[in-house]
């Protein structure tokens with residue numbers, strides 16, 4: 480480990496570079512009121528995250544092992560402060576550019592004044608709101624203001640703090656109940672917490688507001704460069720299959736987002752989007768007119784065998800990580816009847832690194848894995864785990880490559896067939 484001084488010097492050099500950009504652009508120094516680092520151009524955002532990682536590492540070293548571990552143990556209290564703010568919409572009770580007293584916030588939100596004061600002050604420890612020293616009136620910070628002005632951000636915070644975090648409190652109970660061997664989506668921690676025997680999406684179907692928040696949060700989390708669909712173009716040689724008569728089957732393709740994007744970037748391929756009846760009945764009406772002759776929606780349950788002719792390629796995005804190995808194996812086995820030598824099978828997923836991560840970005844995969852465990856009894860997988868589950872489903876599956884294009888969060892596992 481380098482010395483504290485050399486770590487601090489490296490952080491200083493990074494800080495100078497970021498400051499220089501802000502100064503050149505006449506942007507204010509970052510503060511809890513004004514998050515100017517968000518305005519850095521893409522090429523400087525990587526520097527910013529490297530800076531944040533190094534600062535975080537130095538913070539943990541300076542806190543020491545005991546206090547850093549206790550910080551983690553106490554983090555539920557920070558989450559609770561934010562949850563109270565989110566749940567009672569306390570951010571909406573403070574004017575965007577003014578102040579409010581705790582009594583005014585109580586009247587507007589319906590949460591008793593002393594609870595407002597205690598839990599807003601708890602949240603202030605994470606710079607969610609600030610308090611004027613003299614008047615003790617509450618003022619927004621960049622964070623609390625964004626809860627009001629950015630619905631996607633609010634949905635993302637709400638999903639984690641008011642839905643998934645609380646549901647995760649039952650994960651160990653689920654493991655203990657099923658001897659740590661449970662694959663059923665309707666026996667998840669989410670289902671146990673919500674006292675339902677339905678899997679998450681069936682349960683949310685009867686709770687439109689929560690379902691809408693889930694959708695809003697997913698859109699928020701998958702915004703930005705690293706999620707751009709152009710990465711799917713970079714990770715496979717699409718021109719090699721773009722021939723007249725070629726078909727691509729998009730398994731569990733939902734509203735056909737991937738197929739629509741691919742149709743716009745290929746000339747000849749015909750896309751078949753397979754999904755369950757409720758999706759297939761509404762998706763075609765949302766299809767742009769000029770794609771109607773390129774994309775077809777067909778009802779197909781991926782737990783039943785494919786009955787189609789072998790296509791040029793199968794595509795499957797965000798499906799396998801929703802299922803434990805037992806079910807992922809069945810999904811993969813049901814594709815076998817339509818696999819032939821030369822058929823490509825492209826699995827588009829987050830691929831977990833095969834090593835632990837302490838950097839802030841690298842931890843994302845393990846956080847996703849915890850979410851998959853909580854809501855589906857499922858998991859994220861490493862490249863080796865994708866290979867294992869594919870080979871377990873049928874030894875004729877061959878993993879040809881696992882590619883994460885530069886700048887992409889997601890990877891493509893390219894699978895062939897040894898027929």
Ligand SMILES: C[S@@+](CC[C@H](N)C(=O)[O-])C[C@H]1O[C@@H](n2cnc3c(N)ncnc32)[C@H](O)[C@@H]1O
Nearest residue numbers: 731732733736754755758779780781782796797
């Ligand atoms: C996370 S979404 C992914 C949608 C799409 N692949 C995409 O990337 O935009 C999962 C999809 O799987 C579909 N699905 C769930 N169970 C299915 C089944 N048994 N057969 C076919 N599709 C299913 C859902 O309706 C949903 O559209």
